[in-house]
Amino acid sequence: MPMSPRTTVTALLLAAAAALAATAPAGAVTSHGLNGYVTDADTGLGLNGSSVTWNGTTSPAPQVTTDGTGRFLFTGLDPGTTGSLAVVGPAGWDRKSVGGVTLPATDLGTQNVPLHRDWATPAGGASASANDGSVPGCASAAAVDNDRATGWSASATRPADDPPALTVTLPQTIDVRQLVLDPTSACDHAAGAALGRYRVQTSGDGASWATALEGELGADARGAATMLSPAVNAGGVRYVRLQLLSAQDPASPTIDVRELQVFGVGPNQPPAGTVSAGAERNYIKGIVRLRASFTDADSSILRYLWDFDGDGRYDQATNGPAVAHVWSGPGVYHVTVGARDFRGALGTASLDVRITDPSALVEAVPQRKPLITFDPPLGIDLPTRIACASKCTFTAKMVLTARTAKRIHAKRRTAMTFKRSTVAAGLGSWTLTLPNATVKLLRKAKLKTVTVRLTASAVDRQKRRTTVHRWVKFR
Numbered sequence: 001m002p003m004s005p006r007t008t009v010t011a012l013l014l015a016a017a018a019a020l021a022a023t024a025p026a027g028a029v030t031s032h033g034l035n036g037y038v039t040d041a042d043t044g045l046g047l048n049g050s051s052v053t054w055n056g057t058t059s060p061a062p063q064v065t066t067d068g069t070g071r072f073l074f075t076g077l078d079p080g081t082t083g084s085l086a087v088v089g090p091a092g093w094d095r096k097s098v099g100g101v102t103l104p105a106t107d108l109g110t111q112n113v114p115l116h117r118d119w120a121t122p123a124g125g126a127s128a129s130a131n132d133g134s135v136p137g138c139a140s141a142a143a144v145d146n147d148r149a150t151g152w153s154a155s156a157t158r159p160a161d162d163p164p165a166l167t168v169t170l171p172q173t174i175d176v177r178q179l180v181l182d183p184t185s186a187c188d189h190a191a192g193a194a195l196g197r198y199r200v201q202t203s204g205d206g207a208s209w210a211t212a213l214e215g216e217l218g219a220d221a222r223g224a225a226t227m228l229s230p231a232v233n234a235g236g237v238r239y240v241r242l243q244l245l246s247a248q249d250p251a252s253p254t255i256d257v258r259e260l261q262v263f264g265v266g267p268n269q270p271p272a273g274t275v276s277a278g279a280e281r282n283y284i285k286g287i288v289r290l291r292a293s294f295t296d297a298d299s300s301i302l303r304y305l306w307d308f309d310g311d312g313r314y315d316q317a318t319n320g321p322a323v324a325h326v327w328s329g330p331g332v333y334h335v336t337v338g339a340r341d342f343r344g345a346l347g348t349a350s351l352d353v354r355i356t357d358p359s360a361l362v363e364a365v366p367q368r369k370p371l372i373t374f375d376p377p378l379g380i381d382l383p384t385r386i387a388c389a390s391k392c393t394f395t396a397k398m399v400l401t402a403r404t405a406k407r408i409h410a411k412r413r414t415a416m417t418f419k420r421s422t423v424a425a426g427l428g429s430w431t432l433t434l435p436n437a438t439v440k441l442l443r444k445a446k447l448k449t450v451t452v453r454l455t456a457s458a459v460d461r462q463k464r465r466t467t468v469h470r471w472v473k474f475r
Contacts, residue, residue, distance in 0.1 A: 032075070032076065032077055032078075032079045032103070032106070032107075032108070033073065033074045033075040033076060033077045033103070033108050033109070034054065034073075034074045034077060034085075034101070034103060034108065034109045034110070034111060035071065035072060035073040035074070035108050035109070035110060036071070036072060036110050036111040036112045036113065037066075037069070037070045037071050037072075037112045037113075038050040038052065038066050038070045038072065038087055038089065038112075038113050038114075038115060039070050039112065039113075039114050039115070039300075040093070040114070040115065040116075040117060041114035041115055041116045042116065042117065042177075042263075042264075042265045042342075042343070043265070043298060043299045043300065043342055043343065044299060044300035044302070044341075044342030044343075045070070045298075045299065045300050045342075046066070046068070046069040046070020046071065047066060047070045047089055047090055047093060047115060048066055048067065048068045048069075048070060048090065049065060049066060049090040050065065050066040050070065050072070050087060050088065050089050050090055050093070050115070051063060051064075051065055051087070051088040052064050052065070052066065052072045052074075052085060052086070052087050052113075053085065053086040053087075054074050054077065054083055054084075054085060055083050055084045055085070055086060056077060056078065056081050056082070056083030056084075056103075057078050057081050057083070058077065058078070062074055062077075073108075077103055078103070079103055079104065079105050079106065080102070080103060080104070080105050081102070081103055082100065082101065082102045082103075083101055083103075084097060084098060084099040084100070084101060085097070085098040085101055085111060085113065087113045087115065089115040089117075091123040091124055092117055092118060092119075092121060092123050092124020092125065092171075093115045093116070093117050093118065093124070094115045094116045094117070094118050094146065094261070094263075095115070095146065096113060096115055098111060098113055116178075116261075116263040117263065118146055118261045118262065118263065119170045119171065119174055119262045119263070119264060120144045120168045120170070120240065120260055120261055120262040121144050121145065121146045121261075122141070122144065122145075123145075123146065124171060125171030125172075126144065126168055126169060126170050126171055127168070127169045128140055128141060128143075128144045128166060128167065128168045128169070129166075129167055130152070130154070130164065130165065130166045130167070131162070131164065131165050131167075132154040132155055132158065132164040132165075137187065138150075138151060138152055138153035138186055138187040138256075139152065140152045140154075140166050142186070143166055143242075143257050143258070143259060143260050144166075144168060144259075144260055144261075146259070146261070147259075148182050148184070148225075148258045148259050150186065150258070151182075151184065151185075151186025151187065151256055151257060151258035151259070152166065152186065152256065152257055152258075153186050153187045153189060153193070153254045153255070153256045154244055154254060154255050154256075155253070155254060155255075156246070156247055156252055156253055156254055156255050157253070163199075163243045163244055163245050164243070164244040164255060165241055165242065165243045165244070166241070166242045166244075166260065167239065167240075167241045168239065168240045168241070168242075168260070168262065169206070169238065169239055170237065170238055170239065170240065170262065172238070172266050173204065173236055173237065173238045173266065173267075174237055174238075174262075174264040174265060174266045175234060175235045175236070175237070175264050175265055175266075176202065176212070176230055176234040176235075176237050176240070176262060176263070176264040177229065177234070177263050177264045177265065178227055178228065178229050178262075178263040178264070179200060179213065179227075179228045179229075179230065179240075179260070179261065179262055179263070180225050180226065180227055180228070180259065180260070180261035180262075180263070181195065181198065181217065181221075181225075181226045181228060181242075181257065181259070181260060182223075182224065182225050182226070182257065182258035182259040183195035183196070183198075183217045183221050183222060183226070183248070183256070183257055183258070184222045184223050184256070184257075184258045185222070185256040186256045186257075186258055187254075187256065189252070189254055189256055190249065190252065191219070191222060191248075191249075192247060192248050192249020192251070192252050193247050193248075193249065193252040193253075193254050193255065193256040194217070194219075194221075194222050194247065194248045194256055194257075195217055195244055195247065195248070195255055195256065195257045196216055196217060196218075196245070196246045196247050196248040196249075196255075197215070197216045197245035197246040198213075198214070198215060198216070198217065198242065198243065198244060198245055199211060199213070199214045199242075199243040199245060200212050200213040200214070200228070200230070200240065200241070200242055200243075201233075201240075201241040201243065202230075202233050202234065202237045202239065202240055202241075203237070203238065203239040203241070204236045204237060204238050204239075205238070205239075206238065206239045209239075209241065210232075210233040211232075211233065212230035212232060212233040212234055212237075213228050213230050215228075217248070218248065219248060222248075225259070225261075234264075237264070240260075240262055242257070242260050244257065265343065266298070267298075268298060268299060268341070268343045268345050269296070269297065269298055269345070270296070270339075270341065270345035270346055270347035271294040271295065271296040271299075271301050271339035271340075271341050271345070271346075271347035272294065272295060272296075272347050273292060273293045273294030273295060273339060273347065273349055274292070274293050274294075274349045275290060275291070275292045275293070275335065275336075275337045275349045275350065275351045276290070276291055276293070276351065277289070277290055277351065277353055278290070278291065280375075280376075280378065281354075281356070281375065281378070281383060282327075282353060282354065282355050282356070283355065283356055283357070283358060284327060284328060284329060284330055284355055284356070284357045285326060285327075285328060286326065287324050287325075287326055288324065288325050288326065288327065288353065288355070289322065289323075289324050290306070290322065290323050290324070290325065290335065290337070290351075290353075291321055291322045292304055292321040292322075292337045292339060292349065293321065294321065294339040294347060294349070296339070296341050296347070299341035299342045299343050299345065300341065300342045301339050301340070301341050301342075302319075302340055302341065302342055303317050303318065303319055303339075303340050304317065304318045304319075304320070304321055304323070304337055304338065304339055304340075305317050305337065305338040305339075305340060305346075306318070306323055306325075306335070306336075306337055306338075307335065307336040307337075307338075308325050308327075308333060308335055309333055309334075310333060310334030310335070310336065314338065321339075327353075327355045329355070330355050330356050330357040331354075331355055332352050332353070332354050332355075333352070333353045333354075333355060334350060334351075334352055335350065335351045335352070335353050336348055336349070336350045337349055337350075356429075358429045358430070358431070359429070368389075368464060369460075369464045369465070369466045370386055370387065370388045370389075370392050370458035370459070370460055370464065370465070370466045371386065371387040371388075371458075371466065372384070372385075372386050372394075372456055372458055372466055372468050373385050373386075373387075374470075374472075377472060377473065377474050377475070379474070379475065380433055380434040380439060380474050381431050381432070381433050381434075382431065382432040382433070382454075382472055382474075383429070383430075383431050383432075384396070384429070384430050384431065384432050384456070385427060385428065385429045385430075386422070386427070386428045386458045387426070387427050388422060388425055388426070388428070388458065388460045389425055389460060389462075389464075390424075390425050390460045390461040390462060391421065391422055391423070391424055391425065391460065391461050392421065392422045392425075392428065392458050392459065392460045392461075393419070393420075393421045393458070393459050393460075394418075394419070394420050394421070394422075394428060394430070394456070394457070394458045395417075395418065395419045395456070395457050395458075396416075396417070396418040396419075396432055396454065396455065396456040396457075397414060397416065397417050397418070397454070397455050397456075398414070398415045398416040398432070398434070398452040398453070398454055398472070399413050399414050399415065399452060399453045399454075399455075400413045400414075400415050400438075400450070400452055400453075401413075401451065401452075401453070404447075404450060404451075407445055407447070408438075408441040408442055408444070408445045408447065409441065409445075410438070410441055415434065415435055415438045415452060416432070416433075416434065416435050416438075418430070418432055432454075434450070434452075434474050438450075448475065449473060449474065449475050450473070450474050451471055451472065451473045451474075452471070452472055452474070453469070453470075453471060454468075454469070454470050454471070454472045455467065455468070455469050456468045
């Protein structure tokens with residue numbers, strides 16, 4: 001009979017080492033270097049295709065691209081050195097520089113980098129337009145190109161009731177969490193041309209607008225990214241409009257802004273999936289293995305919550321989708337698993353798990369004759385139950401076919417006999433098992449399955465008898 005495959009710890013370690021080596025260039029030394037993940041800061045999902053550059057002692061600076069999980073790997077770097085990472089996300093995501101990264105003396109260092117999606121950039125699917133003609137070479141598109149080396153310059157002479165305005169159509173409706181403004185002057189204009197007073201309006205349909213932010217930036221905001229968090233009118237936004245109300249220098253003929261970025265999140269669907277038990281039959285004081293299988297297209301799953309008794313309260317939390325549990329008493333337990341994603345949404349799945357005590361007797365339903373039932377065979381085991389109105393004697397016999405007995409060189413065709421009695425009226429539960437001697441003969445003959453003739457009989461005190469004949473196939 002076939003044996004169940006088992007994965008050893010050694011095999012897992014070898015597989016992990018092989019996977020790591022496969023990601024490194026040929027001949028590279030993987031004992032020194034740096035790895036990590038570039039992820040979406042709002043969903044936790046890995047960002048495939050991000051560019052990561054290590055600025056350390058190596059020249060030219062090595063550069064790698066993240067894989068489908070967002071992972072990057074540098075090998076062969078000088079151990080113990082300190083450098084920085086320059087990370088550029090895929091189209092539509094922000095860029096970030098991480099300084100002060102020190103490599104360990106041995107092994108690989110780890111540095112994870114979360115990036116925000118910039119919903120305002122055309123590279124990510126947005127579109128932008130302005131009501132001002134702009135200065136040649138400093139058009140409004142330069143304010144949403146995710147590049148602070150360029151900027152938009154608008155006329156400061158427009159009427160107060162119709163100021164220069166940049167309207168951005170986002171690729172989808174989102175809840176805005178932050179806006180970023182870099183008010184630095186552009187196009188070789190004087191520093192005072194930097195954006196001073198501003199207003200940010202939002203809209204869900206492009207027709208009705210509401211003010212989300214209004215304020216003024218001073219000289220201390222020049223050359224830097226100013227983070228702004230709207231407290232109102234930030235939900236369900238599809239359109240964002242930036243109005244330039246004045247320059248920092250009232251005498252400036254232009255109002256300049258280097259960059260407008262919009263950070264936020266779209267609708268979040270909770271994880272969806274199922275939960276299953278590792279075995280069809282489970283018994284008291286035995287380990288029951290449960291596994292959840294969930295997917296989440298718009299966020300990563302952080303942990304799993306387990307309710308083992310159906311009381312609505314979670315009894316255990318795990319990082320992975322598998323758990324083991326032991327029930328001490330028989331019964332049907334309503335198990336619920338909750339999958340919590342990066343953004344806090346919870347998806348659930350439930351399963352009823354029957355836990356039995358094979359030695360317990362329960363009151364039988366009155367009947368004229370004993371009742372015999374079988375579960376499907378499990379390996380070389382056949383679970384059997386009888387229900388009797390009075391004390392009952394149960395017998396069973398397994399007989400090999402003549403052809404099978406000859407092929408495996410069995411000395412006799414009767415492979416097993418079995419006899420048990422219940423204590424009183426009720427349910428008797430036993431497992432009929434193919435004997436080890438027969439199993440050894442089957443393995444020696446290289447047979448993976450065997451079919452036997454089973455005869456089972458139950459007789460109660462009133463001499464009422466039930467006899468069952470059936471063919472049973474063991475695997």
